Amino acid sequence: MNLDRRSFLKTIPAAGLLAGCGKASKIRLALNWKPDPEFGGFYAADFSKHGLDVEILPGGAGTPTVQMIGAGSAEFGIVAADDALVARAQKNDIVALFAVFQTNPMGIMAHASRKLKSIEDVLKGGTLAMQSGLPYARILRKKFAFDRVKVVPSTGGDLTSFLKDENFAQQCFVMDEPLHAKRQGVEVTVFPVSDMGYNPYTTMLAVNGETLRKNPDLAKNMVDAVREGWRTYLDNPASANARMHALNPTVELESFAESAVAQRSLIEANPLGKMTRERWETLAAQLKELGDIPQVPPVEQAFRDL
């Protein structure tokens, strides 16, 4: 048989189909950051038990998971609820299936020595490093005066400026940076963003609406596997931590263990991953108010509890 390159390439999927007879096809799950405890349950999940062959694609700063799901370069992805609603308003049909973080893990941390009582106090002076484009930051700007604090871009988890300057406050994940700062000998006060009334679901498992309609069983199996995975991880994170540490050795195993404990209360729910219409509606109203979406959409289309 004389195979030119093109017809050879055509035979590859066919061969894959034959080899995959009776077996699951590969499903891609796109993360928006490197392997770490916020994804622990996905690494603890036993996908094969549910007939799934899942490849987890680690991400980095700014991995566009929303666009990846929309464009079909990953079947599933990790998305935050506010991003999902904005994407839906842009006709990118993203549907949330499972919300890992029931409480928004974002916060603002300041040196405990400043004895600040509220987020409003943080804005009374010094420097604040935050992602100014995020909805919570813009809600704060609408609510409070910003003329006495110097706002600078988020350091993306880097603590150098924070440790050096007592009057430096920064955006953080409440289960990460505060622990790192403590390890460096700095006591911190943390103001969770959820306390300011902005509490979208984050680290949600999301899927393309079309995939969901065509293959509802796939989504169901995926959610079952993920829910079990998170139960396993919350009860016993050690083995998944070891696996993630091998993939992301820059972060110490010990700090994975600490974060896994610290994030537990933000994740626990009955059942794990559940979402309510009220929470989605509150969020949609907030985003409408900010002008991120033109109108409050029918939120029941944005998520599916499986």
Added chain:
Amino acid sequence: MRKTVSAAIPFVVVTLLVEGLVRAGWIQAFLVPPPSAVFQTILRDWPELSEAFAKTSAGAILGFLLSSLAGVAIAVFLSSSRRVQDAFYPYAVFFQTVPIIAIAPLLVIWFGYGLRTVVASAFIASIFPVIANTLDGILSTDPALRDLFRLYRASPAATLWKLRFPAALPQILTGLRIAGGLAVIGAIVGEFLGGQGLGSVIDIARTQQRTDKVFAAVLLASVLGLALFGLINIVSRLVLRSWHVSEQS
């Protein structure tokens, strides 16, 4: 004028093509924003964008001027002897390979938030091509002319300023053309972490999934790059017109 028209044709064709593809639904708008939306964004957000543009321009131009001066000075120093070159040239390569995005947080710590970090970032990103091209130009002076200078017992300083430096001008200007574009990139990277300017606009628009605004800022950044390029071309014409083949015809 004719040149401007020729240059505008590809821009118009590509813009119309993308607009058509997006409107026909071949490309989804959340992947590539339709050009019409980008232009509307530029008009609507002009106060914010123009202020950012001015800040980025200041950072990029200052960084570019510094790297031009320092780059030429370093190249002259390196050209003084083979020994000096062997000792220091490898360190100049450092500037070419330094991943500016990785050291930007350090720049913030050294220079603080604001213009100085942006200038430093633009400087680091743009100095290497100036050094490399200037050195190359100085070292490839016509040997016959060098012999002539030697014959008349010209001092090393006179040889440098009257022969080697002018002979290197075409290469220096090529280095500056490359450096101009790199200075814009360096400034924007510096702004990602140092705050302000188009870099900050891009960073914020990205977190809001505003691809139209990202593209609007990118478009303005390329306008800045083009302006620098045009400026260097004017300088090039002025200094080379009378003698160098690249500016005649």
